[in-house]
Amino acid sequence: MGHDEQTVRRVLDAALGEGRSALTAPEGRALCGAYGIPTAAEAVADSAEEAVALAAELGGPVALKIVSPDILHKTDAGCVLTGVRGAAQVREGYARILANAREHDADAEIDGVQVQQMLTGGHEVIVGATTDPTFGKVVAFGLGGVLVEVLRDVTFRMAPLEKFEARGMLDDIAAADVLRGARGAEVADADALAGLVQALSELVTDFPEISEFDLNPVFASAGGAVAADVRVLLDPDGTAQPHRHSRQDILHAMNRLMRPRSVAVIGASNEDGKIGNSVMRNLTAGGYGGEILPVNPKADEVLGRKAYRSVQDVPGEVDVAVFTVPAKFVPAALEECGAKGVAAAVLIPSGFAETGNAELQDEVVEIARKHGIRLLGPNIYGYYYTPHDLCATFCTPYDVRGGVALTSQSGGIGMAILGFSRTTRTGVSAIVGLGNKSDVDEDDLLTFFEQDDNTKCVAMHLEDLKDGRAFVEAARRITAKKPVVVLKAGRTALGARAAGSHTGALAGDDKVYDDILRQSGVVRAPGLNDMLEYARGLPVLPTPKGENVVIITGAGGSGVLLSDACVANGLRLMDIPSDLDEQFRHYIPPFGAAGNPIDITGGEPPSTYEDTIRLGLRDPRVHALILGYWHTIVTPPMVFAELTARVVAEAREQGIDKPVVASLAGDTEVEQAAEHLFDHGIAAFPYTTEKPVAVLGAKYRWARSAGLLG
Structure with missing residues (x-):
């Protein structure tokens, strides 16, 4: 789509030349027009009579708003009136707005009163952009109107956006179903709304001196998307770029x-x-x-x-x-x-x-x-690169080679990474300390690990990103081929920074990090142990070919907990077809339960586990298995582990390679059984139903972002 960049440049140069840090609403509307962003019909009146004439020309009720570069929050200053009808109300409203403006700021420069077409119907949303200190230009979308900072139902992406990314933002808020017409609500024109989001992302990218941009509210209806109010803040130093290699x-x-x-x-x-x-x-x-x-x-x-x-x-x-x-x-x-x-x-x-x-x-x-x-x-504590037998650190050498690269910004976390790796004998390609990150940082390492055949998965602890855009560019490249897990410290930031726009106020550090890390394709871990277990488990699990997950369990209680964990981790439990249901019932006792979870009950011999696992692996409609084992005398832990490893190995020899994870409940013998399963390509954990499902969920999140599920 072509844009009128010359118009934008003239408006910005004029404002910056006057030393202003904000545009007036008409100037903001001019920027919107130059980039094809629909706005409500409006004009500026210099007198009450001119306001009356403009209102009559627009027809119907109008909104009156002060036009002043010095009054940004017009509603708070009492300088916005809506639903104004007739000549008398327009005259009275014009006078009231001027009086309120003078009371709010006696020295404010006033350019007139904006007379604007009243928009009604559809849904009020906010589309905005802000300049994040880590990621640069960031676009926001969410529920809008006067309660935007109360509801905070908003999502962020790094600008500029492709059309599919803009469409994805519409589905990423809690109220997404409302925009799709839930409970009789009007269906919003998703293409028009996504087009508006994309256009704004291109505008703020093309002109980095725009520091914040609010379109709030935007009225989204079946007929399109139109912005009712425009607010634009400027920063003459916004064009500065970080040093890059x-x-x-x-x-x-x-x-x-x-x-x-x-x-x-x-x-x-x-x-x-x-x-x-x-x-x-x-x-x-x-x-x-x-x-x-x-x-x-x-x-x-x-x-x-x-x-x-x-x-x-x-x-x-x-x-x-x-x-x-x-x-x-x-x-x-x-x-x-x-x-x-x-x-x-x-x-x-x-x-x-x-x-x-x-x-x-x-x-x-x-x-x-x-x-x-x-x-x-x-x-820093130094670094390891095991394929080269390199241990350039004051810690002890590490000799378990494998495909996991681990990095940490903190030395203390680095020691935890080293200890976990030793205890679990996790095969690593590299362990790297980054410390103060005066130069080499995460995007440098990702660029190396992307082309390093010895590295199959990367896990990174970080407290901040020195150059968020460089990180995203590197992460997008590597995550198309290899999983990247990130533990971002500082999840509980105490709130958004002070800002002159709704979008800026909504852009709390962690929310922006959370959304943009997902945009870059990385898997975010909620805690340190999660990051380490994801790093250990993801290389073990093959990439799933579809979304159908089946639970096979020897205990009904664990089946319920495993189901809950599936929901929490975004996994889809397969609706078992009748023919497959009948085949499972052939192996389980009458008092067991088919469906999903498949409860074979606790007293079953090893053959029941073996037959049901083999069936789940062989049916092409099943894409992943979650096994819930319960310690019994009939099927002891190591018997379960050995038969499961054998059945999975046989399937792999036949070209059937599906992710299988296991939860083992029982006495301490289940620890050895879980270790045996892990050694044979099955991510297994004792005493927990949550962890194996979380690892499988992480594999699915990466596979979806990489477009590997079809």
Whole structure:
């Protein structure tokens, strides 16, 4: 669709040239017209008589509103009148609005009174845009009108939007059924409404100096969508862009960081208990096959290896320098790394921005940019990349290789990740600390993991995103092929920032994060253990081919809880067809229950579990199985685990590969049984009905976002 960008540019330049931070309603309407956004018919009156004439021309009742760049919240100032009829009411209303405006702000610049066609019928919604500090231009859609900030039924997306994304916003609010005509309500024209949302997303993207844009209310009806009120705020500095690297440069640097041919340890030490000693020992004990180069001006050798006074004295190229010296020595050593041509610096020491010393961190970043060095950290535990036997950390080596890459912004969370991985023997490709994220951040890592054949799933703990748009771009690419799980800390932010528009006030940090993380295709984990279990379970489970989920359980109580968990995790329990129902009934006792859940009862022998699981796997209409096991003497835990693993393995040999998860209730023997199942590609958990379903739900959320369910 073509847009009249010249008109928008003239309006914005005029307002900014006058030093204004807001447009008047007529100016805002001009922007809407330039981008094909329908607005109510209106005109501005300079006198009461002109207002009377305009009202007569529009016909029917009208709304009167003050036109002033200094009065943004017109309703709060008593400067909006609706349902005004006849010449007498228009004259009286005109005078009242001017009086209220003067009382509200005696010095306000007043351009006149807007006479606007009254819109009636349909649904009142809000369509808006705001400038989020993390994601930039963000578009909002939800219920509108005067109660918009009370009901807060709103959803957000990062601008600009494709048409399908705009349509998706209409379905993402609690009142979506109302717009679709629930309980006799008028059906809104979804195409017209989505078109309006998309047009606004393009407008604020094309003109970044628009900081906030409100269309509230928008009247959405079967006949289309028309905005009744327009509010536009400006920020002359809104065009600033963060520093970014090209994808090609990121891959070049990250490959040298994660697959280095040589690692120098700045501050390497022979003294036990020193970080420089631990890093040296871990590089050696971890089996790293590249060159390990200790740098210490006071030692001839460290742990039997020749030491160098400076990194500049090291012969040959150095890919990575791991810093273990105090923060105050980092700038000088980094300058030497720059002169040497080191590709990446891993800054383990603390004492930078996290302690209030932002100046030192800024100095280090400036040095790194000058020399083209990528920085990991500071204030981190280091990093692991198991395919390269790389353990550049002061923690202990980790040797269970696998397809899961784990990252954390917090060192404490990093230790939890390491401990969980050891306890569960989770196979990892990488564990990376990000710390202060002075340079390398999540989008750099996602760009690397996207093309890393050793990584099948990524799980990230983060407290914030330095560049939300870069993260979304990287996440969209990788999640088309691999699941990404995110644990975003700060879910309980204390409210929205102060803002001059409804949209800005609604844009609380976590709500924007929640919606845009989904938009980017990542799976958000509600807690740390959830993130870790998703990361462990998602690579184990094959991608489902459809939405039909079947529960097979040995206990009615667990069947009910598993059903509840399915609803909570957005899974669809299959409506069992009559022929399949009859086949299940052939294997279960008369006092059992077919349907879904399928309750085989607790006293059944192993053959009943085996037959029903095999049936569920073989029927192509069933896309995933949830197993609820109850510990009995007839079918002990390990017997259940072994037969289930065997039946699933047989199905896979026949080309049938469906996700299977299991909940095991019983005595401590179920722990070993669950571990056996996990080892054989079945995500199984003891003592819980919620966790296996949550892992399956996470797999489904990723598969849906990646478009893999057909």
